[in-house]
Amino acid sequence: MTICCAMRERPIINDAMLDDALYVGLDRVATVISSGSIYPGTILDETSCEFRKLFDKSDLIISKGQGNFETLLDTATEKIFFILRIKCEMIARLSNTQQGNLVLMLGKH
Secondary structure (H helix, E strand, C coil), rough: CCCEEEEEECCCCCCEEEEHHHCCCCCHHHHHEEECCCCCCHHHCCHHHHHHHHHCCCCCCCCCHHHHCCCHHHHHHCCCCEEEEEECCHHHHHCCCCCCCCCEEECCC
């Protein structure tokens, strides 16, 4: 089993960055790469070739945060699990839960 963590290279809202992952030693237990994304969330067409190749061939993807949920949901398959805190009423309705809840959802399309 190979574990890969995709990180931001630059600050976007409050996301952890590639430098943060290296600082805490995440690279000692997983492959750490840049997603290439400069947006909150993950717009696949705007990510690096390396990230997209790993994303496409991965058996399991754990996607953290509401931004990733919002940008990946339309193309999500059963290999993606979203973990996020529900921050707004629209996403609460979409996920059939209450605002403020922490959820893990299968991205089955």
